[in-house]
Amino acid sequence: MTTDAPILRTLREAAEGLAGVAFLTLVALALGGLVEGFVIPIPSSVLAMAVLTLFFIWNKGVPRFIDTGAGYLFRIFPLLFIPPLVAIVDLMELLKQQWLLLLLIVTLSTFLSIVVAALTYQALQRHMRERD
Amino acid sequence: MPGLWLLLTMGLFIIADALYRKGGCRAWLHPTMLPTIVLIVLFYLTDLSYVGFVAETHILYAGLLAAVAALAVPLFRNLQVLRAEKAAVIAAITAGSVSGVGTATGIIWLLNGPGGLYASVVTKSVTTPIAVTVADAIGGSQALAAAVVIVTGLSAAICGPWILNRLGVDDEAQMGVALGTAGHAIGMAEAVRRSELMGASAAFAMAANGLATAIVMPLLWRVL
Numbered sequence: 001m002t003t004d005a006p007i008l009r010t011l012r013e014a015a016e017g018l019a020g021v022a023f024l025t026l027v028a029l030a031l032g033g034l035v036e037g038f039v040i041p042i043p044s045s046v047l048a049m050a051v052l053t054l055f056f057i058w059n060k061g062v063p064r065f066i067d068t069g070a071g072y073l074f075r076i077f078p079l080l081f082i083p084p085l086v087a088i089v090d091l092m093e094l095l096k097q098q099w100l101l102l103l104l105i106v107t108l109s110t111f112l113s114i115v116v117a118a119l120t121y122q123a124l125q126r127h128m129r130e131r132d
Numbered sequence: 133m134p135g136l137w138l139l140l141t142m143g144l145f146i147i148a149d150a151l152y153r154k155g156g157c158r159a160w161l162h163p164t165m166l167p168t169i170v171l172i173v174l175f176y177l178t179d180l181s182y183v184g185f186v187a188e189t190h191i192l193y194a195g196l197l198a199a200v201a202a203l204a205v206p207l208f209r210n211l212q213v214l215r216a217e218k219a220a221v222i223a224a225i226t227a228g229s230v231s232g233v234g235t236a237t238g239i240i241w242l243l244n245g246p247g248g249l250y251a252s253v254v255t256k257s258v259t260t261p262i263a264v265t266v267a268d269a270i271g272g273s274q275a276l277a278a279a280v281v282i283v284t285g286l287s288a289a290i291c292g293p294w295i296l297n298r299l300g301v302d303d304e305a306q307m308g309v310a311l312g313t314a315g316h317a318i319g320m321a322e323a324v325r326r327s328e329l330m331g332a333s334a335a336f337a338m339a340a341n342g343l344a345t346a347i348v349m350p351l352l353w354r355v356l
Binding site: 046089109128 | 141144145149162163167171172175182189192193194196197198199200201203204208209217219220221223224225227228229231232233234235236239240243245246249256257259260261262273275278282283284285286287288291292295296303306309311313315317318321322324325331335337338339342
């Protein structure tokens with residue numbers, strides 16, 4: 001019994017995690033149907049995130065199986081982005097025409113956006129702390 | 133062989149992730165880079181079916197939807213921190229968003245770029261489904277908008293943490309807001325890997341920036 005306990009615990013955690021992943025997928029897909037049906041201009045996954053946050057506030061906590069499932073998904077987050085990134089292969093002809101201009105636009109504006117957002121937050125946080 | 137593309141993608145990711153960890157988590161070894169480059173080169177140089185790849189990796193798309201929905205967990209856990217600094221958070225998202233769009237359009241104007249480009253780059257920092265919808269609504273190219281969004285996210289995820297470190301920004305909430313505002317879901321995925329608070333801040337910034345862009349941009353475009 002004592003030697004089985006860690007294995008059983010691992011199996012229970014894996015089952016919980018898979019149930020959590022299945023639940024999160026179902027919520028996102030169900031809301032996807034709603035988004036399509038009512039032509040809501042918000043991605044279903046973002047809507048699901050908002051709905052689940054409200055549910056957790058109402059529930060005053062996160063059910064354990066959702067927590068475990070979320071942990072599983074976060075560990076493989078970069079893997080999930082590979083197909084959308086590879087989709088760029090479909091746009092190669094378009095990109096070849098203006099790649100330099102696009103690269104300049106994207107990198108400069110992205111880096112500036114990161115710097116401005118972080119420094120604005122930092123300055124206001126400092127101001128608020130000094131005021132308090 | 134059915135499932136080959138999925139296996140290849142996962143195999144490449146496992147190798148890339150191991151290299152990233154062994155290499156001290158250096159930006160240029162980001163685990164999305166190696167699989168993406170290998171697969172793009174493979175499709176570009178050969179006649180292999182991209183349609184087959186899309187069909188076989190569809191399960192990862194469902195996983196992506198679930199993972200973004202799962203961001204409700206860190207968002208809920210860190211709601212107190214974000215609420216306590218809501219003025220700073222909202223100001224940072226607004227400033228980051230406006231400066232990003234302003235710089236992108238400014239460069240096109242300065243370099244006398246094609247007029248049709250404006251509507252395809254102003255959605256660069258929002259997640260792809262919102263970007264293509266908004267770009268279409270304001271007369272841009274959906275395909276170009278999608279490509280710009282992807283490259284934006286990748287550049288934010290790869291270079292963002294390095295830039296912030298160089299600037300001396302080490303506060304997790306500040307880093308998360310910056311990565312989520314500029315790099316949408318791809319920047320957010322990088323933030324989640326680093327810490328729960330950073331992931332929660334990035335998730336909120338991504339959602340807020342995306343929603344604001346979806347509502348404001350079509351209205352602004354009509355006025356301009």
